[in-house]
Amino acid sequence: MWTPFCFVTVVAGFIWGVGPALFTVALGFFAFNIFVVPQYDLLTSPLWNDFKYLAPFVIAQFAIALLAxxxxxxxxxxxxxxxxxxTYARDLEVANQQLERASHLKDQFLIRAAHELRTPLTTILGEAQLALRRLQKDTSVLDMLVWKRHFEKIRARAETLHTLVEDLINLSGLSSEDMPLRMNSCDVSSICQEAIEEQGTFTGRxxxxxxxxAPLILQADAERLYxxxxxLIKNAIQYSPRxxxxxxxxxxxxxxxLLQVHNAGPALPREQQDLFFEPFYRAPSAEAMNREGxxxxxxxxxxxVVRHQGHIWITSSEDHGVTCSVSIPFKKEE
Incomplete structure (x- = not known):
């Protein structure tokens, strides 16, 4: 009669542990005293002496409970x-993906740096050598227009290098949050109109x-928003018909x-639209046309934009060109 209780103890021990297993032992004693003993009048029967034979089964039940x-x-x-x-495997996989991405970005950086730095440096060196040769050959009154043209080319290429260095510093500082934002109330409308006027005058577009x-006031870093x-305007100008x-x-x-800058450029494939925000990524069409940048x-x-808790995205279609949108909340979330 003790076999069912042993079986229950085994199941409870293997599934729930020692506590439930010992509980089944106590439950077996309780059930035996309530249902078996009164039914057979075992308390007054000589058979009660035979209960000593149950002791091995009880001990076995305790042992089973402990083993379970x-x-x-x-x-x-x-x-x-x-x-x-x-967890370790997942973390390792994430770390490997980050390492692969970092390695890919490093390769892109080296390729882009070699190309973009070589072009302006070649121009600077070439113009400087040409100016020196002219100076050695001609000791008379110099043609100021010729010299001006040489030095304007040198200055333009030096400014290109300066811009590239500033972009790298900005990207590094913003990515690591070492460059704090100077948050103040600013008029986004005025910022946009100032940028439009400057780029329109500079490019003639x-x-x-x-x-x-009315003014549109936003808590933001005015310099970074500008x-x-x-x-966005420069990008729209560079990649659209003249x-x-x-x-x-x-x-x-x-x-x-919501700020949107739209141009009439060629449609961008959906799979490329998110890639434009990756460091050093350029569209195949830009590479084919040998565009600087x-x-x-x-x-x-x-x-x-992310530092302002906002979002930026690109939408494009064959009939409607390319639109870059920026959404920034008025109130910064805590």
């Missing part, structure tokens, strides 16, 4: 170890502005401002 509990503990430890192994009549607008129009639109939606402008824009 030990097995349960080992099973739980094995599960914990397996969980840790899965037509830029159409559409924004709210950098975002300028980079005489096409650039549209800059500023709206409000819900609890955020590191592919850092949109990456810097994204870092600035």
């Amino acid at each position: 509990a030990q097995h349960h503990v080992q099973y739980r430890r094995a599960l914990a170890a397996e969980h840790k192994m899965h 037509t830029l159409i502005w559409k924004g709210p009549p 950098q975002v607008v300028t980079n 005489h096409s129009v650039i549209h800059v639109t500023l709206n409000t939606e819900a609890s955020s401002m 590191w592919g850092l402008g949109l990456t810097i824009c994204k870092e600035i």
Whole structure:
């Protein structure tokens, strides 16, 4: 009659551990005293002396409970170890992916640096050597226009190098958050119009502005926000037909401002649209046309926008060109 209780003890011990197993032992004694003893009047029967034969079964039940509990503990430890192994494997996989991405970015940086630094340096060295040769041959009155042209080329290429270095410093500082934002109330409309006027004057392109009549006040770093607008406009100008129009639109939606810069450039494949925010990424069409640039402008824009707890994305279609949108909340979340 003790066999069912032993079986219950085994099951309880293997599944739930020592506590439930010992509980089944106590439950067996309780059930035996309540149901078996009164039924057979074992308390007054000589058979009560035969209960001593149950002692081995009771001891065996306790032993089974302890063994089952030990097995349960080992099973739980094995599960914990397996969980840790899965966690370590997942962390290792993430670390490997990060290392692969870092290695890929390093390779892109070296290739881009070799190309972009070589071009302006070649021009600077060439113009300097040409100017020196002219100076050695001609000791008379110098043609100021010729010399001016040489030095303008040198200055332009030096400014290109300076811009590249500044972009790298900005990207490094923003990515590591070593460059704090100077948050103040600023008028986004004024920032956009200032950037539009500067780029329109510098490039001669037509830029159409559409924004709210009243100031649009936002808690932001005005200098960084101006950098975002300028980079987006430059990007729209660089990758659109020469005489096409650039549209800059500023709206409000819900609890955020929405800035959109649109050009009439060729449609971008959906799989490329997110890649434009990766460091050093450039579209195959830009590479084919040998356009200058590191592919850092949109990456810097994204870092600035994310630091403002905003979002930036690209939409494109064959009939409607390319639009880069920026959404930044009015109130910074704590």
